[in-house]
Amino acid sequence: MFKPLELKAAMVRAGITQKALAARIGISEQTLIRKMRTGKFTIQEVSDITKVLKLDNIQDIFFGD
Secondary structure: OHHHHHHHHHHHHHHHOOHHHHHHHHOOOOHHHHHHOOOOOOOHHHHHHHHHOOOOOOOHHOOOO
């Protein structure tokens, strides 16, 4: 189950805004906002977010219980 608050916390720790993250993964800010609301990210987007935010454990954010 996707945990949007964990993703937002990771963004804060990385010092990156929604707008900047969206640009870095190649989507619009509005699309990122929608995806954060629904939790529907592609595998490539998850991979890109992981790289941009330098996440070690994506299971906690994208695939947790």
